[in-house]
Amino acid sequence: MRRILCLSLVLLAVIAPDCQTKNKDSGTINVTGTVTYYDLEGGFWAIKGDDGKTYDPVAGLPTEFQKDGLRVRMEAVSRPDMVSVHMVGTLVEIKKIERL
DSSP states (O other): HHHHHHHHHHHHHGGGGGOOOOOGGGGGEEEEEEEEEOOOOTTTEEEETTTEEEEEETTTTGGGOOOOEEEEEEEEEOTTTTTOOOOOSEEEEEEEEEOO
């Protein structure tokens, strides 16, 4: 009985960290940058931030912002839990975006 209890506690300690919910709001990003078109994997739009990083919107860039060289300000949430074939930068979920 004691052995089962010890095994259960060890198993719980190993599994419990994977059961935590991720707080997406903790990865909020505010960035000013330039809209850029990439002619890779069928083509896609991303934002080159003034901070030197590239941000790849997971749901794509809204049509009204799809203009190469357009300056924008964006509030987004980092999505490290997702993957993309683009592999150009940080995957983000856009919360708010505006032209400058």
